[in-house]
Amino acid sequence: MNHHYLFVSAHLDDAIISCGDYIDSLVRAGHRVTVATVFTDTGTDLSQLARILHKKFGLSTDVMKARREEDLNACGLLGVDTIHLDLQECIYRKDRSGSPSYKKLEDLFRGDYETKLDVISKAAEVLSTRLCLTDYDRIYIPLAIGRHVDHGIVRIASEQATQSISDLEVSSRLIYYEDLPYLIYGQDTQWEIDLAHNLHPVYISLPRCSLKQKTAAILAYQSQIRLLWHSRREMLRQVVQHAHKYRPPGLRLEPSTYCFRLHAVGAPDHVPLATHVPANF
Numbered sequence: 367m368n369h370h371y372l373f374v375s376a377h378l379d380d381a382i383i384s385c386g387d388y389i390d391s392l393v394r395a396g397h398r399v400t401v402a403t404v405f406t407d408t409g410t411d412l413s414q415l416a417r418i419l420h421k422k423f424g425l426s427t428d429v430m431k432a433r434r435e436e437d438l439n440a441c442g443l444l445g446v447d448t449i450h451l452d453l454q455e456c457i458y459r460k461d462r463s464g465s466p467s468y469k470k471l472e473d474l475f476r477g478d479y480e481t482k483l484d485v486i487s488k489a490a491e492v493l494s495t496r497l498c499l500t501d502y503d504r505i506y507i508p509l510a511i512g513r514h515v516d517h518g519i520v521r522i523a524s525e526q527a528t529q530s531i532s533d534l535e536v537s538s539r540l541i542y543y544e545d546l547p548y549l550i551y552g553q554d555t556q557w558e559i560d561l562a563h564n565l566h567p568v569y570i571s572l573p574r575c576s577l578k579q580k581t582a583a584i585l586a587y588q589s590q591i592r593l594l595w596h597s598r599r600e601m602l603r604q605v606v607q608h609a610h611k612y613r614p615p616g617l618r619l620e621p622s623t624y625c626f627r628l629h630a631v632g633a634p635d636h637v638p639l640a641t642h643v644p645a646n647f
Contacts, residue, residue: 368396369503371638373543374493374524375403376508376516377455378437379587382444383594384546385506386580387609388626390444391572391639399446402497404489404520406434406450409458413466416457423589433589440586444579451492456516459485468515477513479522489523490530499528504638506541509629511557512548541568541637542629547594550608565629569614571641572626577609617641 375381507524510517595601612625
């Protein structure tokens, strides 16, 4: 039986960078996948921070249009549907006085969500109204490793949107993915305690061909390569190295496979393609 799975992404690259290989394997197994990206709009009167980042993107005009096209190309390579939900990304948002909400890069990585309740509420509303969440058999959302403000907002908003549905089964469909490249950077050393303490790690055996498809899809986000990795070569090195990081004790892998990890509230067999491993792994 084929199923329909939803991946909720904060930005136009997050779901593919984090889960592109797993998504490829789901599609190869005959399932339908949709990637819904929450923050896909800019604003007017750009802040200094936004201008600096635009320069790093290497895009001269209509930055978000170009990034949306990159996303369509990347998702097209993997054979998945895309939805852009058109909320403003953090670097474009203004506070009530009209000043930029974030003036320095480090401001984007502070997990103070008490001051972001209006954005969380709007994101939850958009997820509830633009997406029919009951249509999806599983809903994948970010753990928010790295504490990027938009990733945290999307996690909280997704949890709120599913919990507000009268069908209690919907909230049980949530599965959490690890945020790349922030996990690779290794700076968020407390994420397992702070963000995944009530979740169970689930391992999936993936073929190397899915990793190849993932890296090809990541390369479609040309504007983000230099910002996140400085070079294509560094991206390929880090992504491939990370893919071979997980080796749960007792799990035998075929030479042409590697392990991918997700996090779930319930039993591992509720996670599509989950590899059954000994209970003590």
